[in-house]
Amino acid sequence: MDFITNPIYVLAVLCLMVILAIYVGKTKFGKQFGAALLVILFTAILANLKLIPSASNSIDLYDGIFKYIAPISIFNLLLNVNLTSIKKAGFPMIGLFLVGSMATTLGILLSWAVLSPGNVLGEDGKVIAGMLTGTYTGGSVNFNAVALEYGFHEKGILYAGTIAVDNVITTLWIMATLTIPIFLRRVWKGKTNLKSPTSTNDEVHDYDESIDLTSLKWLVFLGVAAYFISEALSGLLPKIPSILILSTIGIVLAQTKFVANLKGSHSLGLYLVYIFLAVIGAYCELSAVTELKDIGMTLFLFAGSAVLLHGIIIILIGGLLYRDWEMIAIVSQANIGGGTTAIALAETFDRRELILPAILVGTLGNTLGTYLGFFVIYIL
Template sequence: MPLLQDPLYVLSVLSFMVILAVYTEKFGFGKKLGAALLVILFTAVVANLGLIPTASNSIALYDGIFTYLAPVGIFYLLLGVSLKSIKKAGAPMIILFLIGSFATTIGIFLAWYLLSPDKLIGEDAKIIAGMLTGTYTGGSANFNAVALAYDFQEKGILYAGTIAVDNVVSTIWIVITIALPGILRKFWKDKKVKTTEKEVIAEEVKGIDFHSLIWLIFLGIACYFISEEINQLLPQIPSIITLSTLAIILAQTSFIRNLQGSHELGLYMVYLFLAVIGAYCEISAVIGLKEIGITLMLFALTAVFLHGIIIIGLGSLFYKDWEMIALTSQANIGGGTTAIALAETFGRKELIVPAILVGSLGNALGTYLGFLVVTLL
């Protein structure tokens, strides 16, 4: 087996990227960037140097991390969350997320009329605009739903190039949203929408013992299985909603609160997920499309940048909480899991549950907005 296709080799590299990010976070510039961003950047560099697979030569390990590790990681993080976090931060996040979804759609339309990508790409540009609307509302599931409806996946190079553009732009936006609150505070003071730490997060006990480990592993596997079975019976209910609900219910019990290490275990899994996001940031695939790649990149960047301006402008009229606005924007552009990583970076644990909720809302809304854009253009 070639080295780049060896899952043990790739997993060891991803794991080392997490270690490198966590240690770098303790020094100099790393303190400002945070481990979540660093693990993406480090892995992106390694992937673009050809040391591990990228999106164009993806391996089953990456799919496994997306399918299993990321959801279970979210489950573990939610085991430390109190229901009061939904009561306090849920409504503001949902309002901001709907504003962000509106901002994405308007951003796509404005970018279309500013850049006219159809002049170079032709009718396929409309489908790409719909795919990007979907993914920048709720995630890759919406991207693929629009693509499959129009058989766009059969357009090999253009389809792969669009995925590469999406991954690169999403990575850039993670960097921007992490830096955004600090930049905005230099011009306008904000007011955090939050509760006290004791209200929203169960008291964390450092370390993990064998008793806690065996229960956490069992609960993660069993609840994931249950959520998938329910999804088979009720496809309209996303499995992540069921998994999150189970975690929140369990989190209210004293037995679960006494288990140690769920937060650390979940955070590690999310960091591995972010490492794969970095590996998918494939610059060479964008360059390979030449003029079309540049046009797609400019189109996507313009749309996302306009999304950012609109959500900051409109969102601040309701809640001038720059971290919440940045996090909600990330839930739109990058999805619920990257939004959770931002909540951890900002130290806003009360926003973890709302991030899950709005991420699922985006999954439901994104495909419809994507088809709407294709129809109207």
């Protein structure tokens, strides 16, 4: 079945799953989950049924979506954001993000003490603990930074297995953070809501779901051009992440009347986010975990318990301080999955005023995660 790896076939399936998720997400049953969670579930099922490629037989299309589509989707979503949004949501989110980062570190250390994964993983266990600390603080950049420092990427099967476990845990946590606010609102009534009143547009540009040809041609051009410029500037300024440069360009453009009047940037950005989430679902490969047997289960329990402890800590502290469950879920997702998935949550929850803060904390995670990863290795 060579067509399974055909990029046109795979792209068509991803687009079909987005269509299906959006339709199902509008039904009475589907509204309980939302289109973002549904598209992850649909593509995860197809990948595990071997109907589309998964992490172990990834194709260039997936890499292209991660490299190009995800950043451009963020850019388009930022075209609806005004700088004043950070006044209300920014500082609480940054504070909670730091709490979440410490919760990740504590979760890794507690899981290590309770489960003793070093008995199965040997000395590699400490490096894996540092890699997981990094990736669950701000994303895969930190995961690979720690791995490269210790030459862990040369350990073939174990390295691939750790990535597989990370993909599965990250996908499960996306599902969890999409549903946690619904559950918590029932058992622990929220007292703080940073969401802007829907009757005003002081913080976020209003948007029209429709899109015309004039707006589309400009949005496509701006997205591609901004991405090119951000990559070029990142090459000249290697210490500044390209996503931060791209986000800055989007934020600056969002303040102009011309861009504010373009229609459909929100719809286009959200659609691209769904394509990105479809690949996240495809990467959730359960067979890769089970094939490692004892090592795979040890990795899964170790990573899973660490993320669970992170969730418990950030929910308790966030609940005591703010009790804005959607914001807490977005911050936690910025830790575990990174800025792009955090933005997807903000869109799903219709919390557009949290998009810019999600970008900021995601960038902060890229900076902080590597340091915490090395710190954990040193402690262990």
